[in-house]
Amino acid sequence: MASRKIVAIEKKAYVSGPAAIVISLIIPGLGHILARKMGKGLLLMLSMITIIGLFLWRIKLLAHREIGFISQYVKAVDRKGFFIGFITIAIIILWFWIAKEAYQLTTKKSKGGFSIFAFVLLMFFIVGWQISEINLGRAIRELPEAWPPLSRILWPWEAAVTRATEELTASAEILVGTEDEGLPPIPPEVPGKPYIISTPNFGQLSSLDKQNNVIKGTVIHLKGKGFTADTITQIWWADSIGNEFRPRQDREYTSVLTDSRGEFTFDLVMPYRLIPPSAAGRQVHKVEAKQITEIGPFIPADPLRLTIALIIETIFMGMMATFFGIILSIPVSFLAARNIMNSSWITMTIYFITRTILNIIRSIEPLIWALIAVVWVGLGPFAGIVALTVHSVAALGKLYSEAIEGIDHGPIEALQATGANWLQVIMFAVVPQMIPPFVSFSIYRWDINVRMSTVIGLVGGGGIGFLLVQYIRLLDYKAAGIAVWFIALTVSILDYVSAEIRARFT
Amino acid sequence: MLEVKNLTKIYNDGTVALDDVSFTVKDNEFLVIIGLSGSGKSTLLRCINRLIDPTEGRIIWEGKDVTKVQGTQLRNLRRQVGMIFQHFNLVKRSSVILNVLSGRLGYVNPWKSLLYRFSSEDRAEGAAALEMVGIEDQANKRADELSGGQQQRVGIARALMQNPKMILADEPVASLDPVLAHTILGYLEKLNKERDITIICSLHYLDLVQRYATRIIGLRDGKIVWQGNNKDIRKMTDSQFKDIYGEEAERVNAGSLVGEEAEKWHREKL
Known part of the structure; x- marks a missing residue:
């Protein structure tokens, strides 16, 4: 083994030291090859070509509207200053580093280490970071917004079980329009059954003006009786063809808490509902009050x-x-x-x-x-x-x-x-x-x-x-x-x- | 009587393993084949039970030409010839008793045996075979739980289950220490003497050869270069010794370790 090593060192480089520098500066890696470091030289040459190629491609992408390399480069620096600056400087450093190593190899001052490859690896890492569009800042910024769905995935068990529900509903008919069209009948109050009455029982729905601003509709006063006491009661709206929805007031779904006698009062702004032109004529909508109570055992949902x-x-x-x-x-x-x-x-x-x-x-x-x-x-x-x-x-x-x-x-x-x-x-x-x-x-x-x-x-x-x-x-x-x-x-x-x-x- | 006539084996790659080998083995002999690794000992043994087909020549055993038989006849012939190996060749994951019983496969109903079923007589004989080699208490262990010496005893018990008339032993003690070597060869000698089983065995250590062999054949490069009995081996001249073991071999002490094998033994022991 020892004798073979000596032979390897005694093998002369093909060129002198200064020539190796010049050759390396023209084609990085060629100096190494001429100094009988074939593998390392080829690897460095390939790395250099790859890094420069990728770098030019990224510049083109960053400034695809510009024409000419200079203006593209300026635009790219404008958009991604740190990345472009770092890689530019790193390429220059690497270029001279390779030349220096080629000189040292030919004059046998050193055999060259692996630190140059660590540097090449670092450059690839920076380029890779750019190409794969890593954006840690965004990941952190968007976390609050992503948290609600994420937390639902992490702890989903409320949705795993359900119970049977019992509905206590009362409704009142509301005429969309004016009094002259004939008011809908007010149903009689039956003792023991829930009952709501609206005053007035006619009015205008909320609507949108040309700028999409909401024009509030008529406020109707709801009065409910015969519900379960101290329970949240949902207010629903049903249009003339029976589509039910829950109107919102101040961005919240409308609901009201019944008092100890099972009664409530509530002021509801008549909600926005698009009425198709074909549905012209008398429009009778319905307002509903619903109490939904869960009863019975929990069952898998x-x-x-x-x-x-x-x-x-x-x-x-x-x-x-x-x-x-x-x-x-x-x-x-x-x-x-x-x-x-x-x-x-x-x-x-x-x-x-x-x-x-x-x-x-x-x-x-x-x-x-x-x-x-x-x-x-x-x-x-x-x-x-x-x-x-x-x-x-x-x-x-x-x-x-x-x-x-x-x-x-x-x-x-x-x-x-x-x-x-x-x-x-x-x-x-x-x-x-x-x-x-x-x-x-x-x-x-x-x-x-x-x-x-x-x-x-x-x-x-x-x-x-x-x-x-x-x-x-x-x-x-x-x-x-x-x-x-x-x-x-x-x-x-x-x-x-x-x-x-x-x-x-x- | 076993007659080997002009036996030649040339492998597909052109290696001449056996070159015109002829000898006879009388019934009840303990024949030892000596020679360097690669001299053709293993090939010769495997030609006798046709694990390897010879290229040329004939092997006559009990009047039948072994080289001509095929199929059932070949299997019937093989079942009368036990074989033990340097590396024991046990099925490591199977139990000891199943390894022993597999020696019986040439005799039993093939379909029944595929379900690993054996008759109670066969099982009794298996137990007796294990007893003969002194490991009856290991019957239900897995084969690879046993030590090397014990595994080779299982190998002997397996060969015994064949009710063999002849046992071929391919370097049966090369993986074992000298004490175990004597134990194993002692069993072979016992079978040779008590049950009149012919033994053909390849060995490396000349002291073992001298102790157990009734007759010796020296092989080199597939040719027989020396024949004699255990007394002749002491009188073997240095040039005869070098005929068998090559020019580089050195005879330290007649009848002890020689050549490469001696070196190997010392390397392992020291």
């Missing part, structure tokens, strides 16, 4: 019930896909095992073809397979199973074949020597050796498949992901939160179980 049903579907999707994957990958794995297929060039060709196909299938993610499967068999869990099966066959085929390649040939030989037939040799010498990797890989795959089937629904492959993406699109973050919690729970339980089983078999 729809999101919880659906989530549980779909989690079960998800686990079984993963299981079925694993099952089909195992069945199909066993024969494939023999075709992909070198020690089984090396007997002739025909079998070796099959081996290479199988390996190549498996590698291609495996390199395509299950989510993409699901997109294809959805086109093939339609939306739903079956598409997910098809996608996961395809991917499992490729993944398990490779793992199994490697397990087959790794078995100890000794016992096979020993069993052949006892006069055992081919099947007996397989059962007694091959199978016992295959069981641990087989069980371990299969369980591992099941674990992966369930994990994958939680997201495969995002593209229509069925399972919990399907539900999750729907809840998120409906902005129902609490329901989405329940789904997320169940996914986390299922995956971590499965992770633990699969690790335990695998630990026992190896």
Whole structure:
């Protein structure tokens, strides 16, 4: 070793020190190559080309409206001063650093260290930060706004249960228009039943002027009787075709608290409602007072019930896909095992073809397979199973074949020597050796498949992901939160179980 | 009687492992094959039970040409020839008793055996075989829980289950320390003497050869370069010794460790 090192140092550089500097300044890295540092020189040259290329591209993007490099550069500095400035200075420093190192290499003052690569790495990091549009400031700024939905996802359990409700409702008819059109009848008061009366029982709805400013409608005075005492009562509005909505006053939904006798009074500004021109004529709307009380035991709400049903579907999707994957990958794995297929060039060709196909299938993610499967068999869990099966066959085929390649040939030989037939040799010498990797890989795959089937629904492959993406699109973050919690729970339980089983078999 | 006639084996890559080897082994002999690693000892042993098909030549055993038989006949022949190996070749994850019983596979109903079922007679015989090699209490352990010496005893018990007329032993003690080597070879000697089983065994240490062999064959580069009995080995001249073990081998003390193997042994022990 020692003698070889001396020989390496004694090898002369192709050029002198000053020449190396000049050459390096013209083409960075070439000085290193001429100083017999081929690898480092090429790497530095490539880094330099890449950094400058990326830098120019970013400048163009930052100033795409400008023409000419100078004005583009000025514009880019204007927009991202720190980034452009830093990289410009860093490129200049690196340029001279490379030249200096090339000089030192040719005059053998130093062998050059790795700090230059640390510097190159730092430059790539800064460029990468720019390209990937990292914006930590925004992440922090937007946090308050993101917090409400986030908190609903983190603690969604209020939406998990529900109770039956009982409604106590009374309504009064309101004429939209003037008195002359004939007032709606005032229903008689029935003792023991809730009752509201409005004065007046006619008026104008709120409306919008040309500038979209709200012109307030008539204020009607509501008086209610016969409700449950000390309970929040919601005020609702129903238009002439029966569409109900809750008007807002001062940005809050209108509601009122009943007094100890079960009575209330409330002043309501008649709300804005667009009346289509075709509905011209007498317009009788309704004002309603509703008391909604929850009664009876808590029962699981729809999101919880659906989530549980779909989690079960998800686990079984993963299981079925694993099952089909195992069945199909066993024969494939023999075709992909070198020690089984090396007997002739025909079998070796099959081996290479199988390996190549498996590698291609495996390199395509299950989510993409699901997109294809959805086109093939339609939306739903079956598409997910098809996608996961395809991917499992490729993944398990490779793992199994490697397990087959790794078995100890000794016992096979020993069993052949006892006069055992081919099947007996397989059962007694091959199978016992295959069981641990087989069980371990299969369980591992099941674990992966369930994990994958939680997201495969995002593209229509069925399972919990399907539900999750729907809840998120409906902005129902609490329901989405329940789904997320169940996914986390299922995956971590499965992770633990699969690790335990695998630990026992190896 | 085993007759090997003009046996030649050339591997696909062109290696000549055996080159025109001829010898005979009488029933009840303890034949030891010596020679360097790569001299063809393993190939020779494996040709006898046809784990390797010879390229040319014939092997006649009990009047039958071993090189000609196929299929069931070959398996029937193999089941009468036990084999033990340097690395024991046990199925490590299976129990000791299952490893022993697998020696019986040539005799039992093949379909029943695929479910790992064995008759009670076979099981009793398996237990007896383990008792013979002194590890009957280890029967239900996994094979890889046993020490090297114990594993080789399982290997012997497995060979015994074949009711063999001949046992081929491919460097059976090369992975074991000298004390265990004597134990294992002691069992082989016992089988040889008490049950009239012919033993063909390859060995490295000349003191073991001298102690156990009734006859010795020296192989070098696939050719027989020396033949004799255990008395002849003491009279072996240095040039004969170098014929077997090569020019670089040094004979420290007749009948002790030689050449590479000696070096290896010392390296491992010191």
